[in-house]
Amino acid sequence: MNAAQSSSTIRMHTRPLVWLVAVLLTMAALAMPGRAFAHAALVATDPADGAVLTQSPAQFSLTFSEPVSPLVLTLVRPDGSQLALTSFRLNDQTVEIDNPETLKSGSHVLSWRVVSVDGHPVGGSTLFSIGAPSAAPVAGEAVDWTLRAAIWAARLLLYAGLFLGVGGAFALAWLAGDRRRGQRFVAAALIFGLIGAPVSLGLQGLDGLGAPLARFATPAVWKTALETSFVWTVLIGLIALGVALLSLAGPSGLRKLSAGAALLGVGGALAASGHASAAEPQWLTRPLVFLHGTAIAFWAGSLAPLALALRREPAEAKVFLRRFSRAILPVVILLAASGVVLAIIQVQEPAALVRTAYGRLLLLKLALLLFLFTLAAVNRWTLTAPAEAGDTEVQRRLVRSIGIEVVIVLAIFGVAAGWRFTPPPRALAIAAAQPVSIHIHTLEAMADLSITPGHAGTVAASMVIMTGDFGPLDAKQVTLVLSKPDSGIEPIKRPASKPGDGTWRVDNLVIPLPGRWNARLDILVSDFEMVKIEAPIDIRSD
Amino acid sequence: MKKYILAAGALCTLGTNAALAHITLETQEAAVGSTYKAVLRVPHGCEGKTTTAVRVQIPEGVIAVKPMPKPGWTLQTKKGNYEKSYQLYGETLTTGVKEVGWSGGNLPDEFYDEFVFRASLAADLPAGQMLYFPVVQECGDATDRWIEIPTTGQDADALETPAPGIKLLPKK
DSSP: OOHHHHHHHHHHHHHHHHHHHHHHHHHHHHOOOOOOOOOOOEEEEESOTTEEESSOOSEEEEEESSOEEEEEEEEEOTTSOEEEOOOEEEETTEEEEEOOSOOOSEEEEEEEEEEETTSOEEEEEEEEEESSOOSOOOOOOOOOHHHHHHHHHHHHHHHIIIIIIIHHHHHHHHTSTTOOTTHHHHHHHHHHHHHHHHHHHHHHHHHHHTOOGGGTTOHHHHHHHHTSTHHHHHHHHHHHHHHHHHHHHSOHHHHHHHHHHHHHHHHHHHHHSSHHHHSSOHHHHHHHHHHHHHHHHHHHHHHHHHHHHHHHOHHHHHHHHHHHHHHHHHHHHHHHHHHHHHHHHHHOSTHHHHHSHHHHHHHHHHHHHHHHHHHHHHIIIIIHHHHHHTOHHHHHHHHHHHHHHHHHHHHHHHHHHHGGGSOOHHHHHHHHHOOEEEEEEOSSEEEEEEEESSBSEEEEEEEEEEETTSOBOOOSEEEEEEEEGGGTEEEEEEEOBOOSSSOEEEEEEEEOSOEEEEEEEEEEEETTEEEEEEEEEEEBOO | OHHHHHHHHHHHHHHHHHHHHSOEESOOEEETTSEEEEEEEEOSOBTTBOEEEEEEEOOTTEEEEEEOOOTTSEEEEEEEEEEEEEEETTEEEEEEEEEEEEEEEEEOTTOOEEEEEEEEEOTTSOTTSEEEOOEEEEETTEEEEEOBOOOTTOOGGGOSSBOOEEEEEOOO
8 A cells, every 4th residue: 555545545534533533522521530439428327426325326337328348347435445346237338337335425436447339448437425425535537648649659550551551552463563663661551550450459458447558568458458349450450461461472363362352351440440330320330431441541552652653663653553543533432422421420510520629630631631632633633644644744743742642641540540539529419418317216206307418408307207116106297396596596397297108208398507406306196195206416518 | 774674574474475375274283082173274266266176185093074064165075994993982983084175166366265174083193293184275277285294304384385284282
């Protein structure tokens, strides 16, 4: 194939391509989520945070926005001494924890650290008191910045290995023909990834336990790490990296096959854990993450070998450039489309882009992407055709431009690795929409009261009423009275209605202020008998 | 100074109103083992509405209840078993009136009326304690329930809708 022919072929392809890239640029700039190895959010605890109990509870429970597995559960007694809680059960999204001892009066802190399906550990604590509150024992979580930096750096290495390494190996096997320029670069990236993957796993274990970097080599850390879903990312990632490394050295017949398998492994590794994969609906998010990751690897991986080939062997690199130019269009469509859908699932509303740390990282990534896509478009639009035609000056410019693209891609990986530390608005919204619930139990009657959502504003209250010994209580009338004596607001008194499902409801209830309210239920048991039960309930601010 | 007087006056008025607003019993003390004439005083309707029915629950230990009919009102009683048997003038009583109701009447908010019944207070009622007669006041579709009984240690004055009650005195 001579230069003139290939040039005209390229031109025919590039005209519509230019427009498509421009459209995609706009689309992709609107939203591109990346990997978010982030959090499950706590939605309810029993005892509730701040609750005052009359007697020691037999068990505790923690309910999260997605299924979790506990890493460390500790009870801090009023005197500051700690008790490790080792007996617990998982019940869907709730962790039920046995209380091994009868608690003395005073304030206790239930400190928890769990890891969610996405592989990210989160921690927190809930305070409750027996009898009456006492000075709160100290339990808290400090941010270990050294550990965070290490996690981020290891994650960056892993991304470099998966995207630049495996993607590069794929480009060499499928696009570069029998030219092997860039092989050393790709091998180096793969080795970075092979280092980053196990280190990432160990750091995950450290983060899970809340342990400092110095304990990296201890068995407990690795045992913890192996129990997280992130282990699958690392495992599949390591296989992909290894297979990609083999493809560089292997016989030509096997090269394409193994490099292709390794590329699919990149998508698989990313889909195995992370917040985007953990998001509902799973049938949609996991395949999308897979496609997104595979497309990134294809694109990012091709850049360095392509640039190196163009610089060293411009004449022979033309085939490489043509194949890449053809293939990149559907790949970018996949990349952008999967990114847009995942971003919508994760961010949910435009305001969250600015309001949350996750959203701000996304904006930063979008800015980098805009730059990257512009550069890519210029490359395709103005540089590819003359470079193919053999214009050496243009070829040099193209190489420089691709070099800059690689740097931007690395920066984007850096931003994406930062998502490891921020919960997406989706998870935050799940937490915000959660009801606050309290259980009121007296000799005469007991009630479960839920206020949905559990924050100030327009809410709905739902109540289930039973007798003090768990029997049915067919109340004639139930009235909900919310008061906040310290606010100067008069008690809010609303009769509840009976929708017929065994509950009592108050709809369109407006709670004007967040904070601790007193909820009282006036239950008319019979014509002449009213039972009033009350308990404090904490209303969130958002 | 003037302010204080005004404030004190305001407090007095409010306090009096609150007390007057409740349905109460005229005689607030009675000895156990005696006959008690209960006069329920109804000072107003339910939040301004005309009273159409008054029903009172008879507590355990209050036996041989005989309500007084009232012109313009339909008198009804509900009978039931006592929790235990009582001796009265040589007779053993195991059942009797548990609820008395005057209904179908018309008592506008601006008028006052009384509802009367007579009963025996069993000799084994605990002297020194309060005995409550929960009352439901109906005004068409509105209802006021004077049924709140203070729990141990609770200030009876703090209740929004307290049940009328009497203090039981030792047997004479």
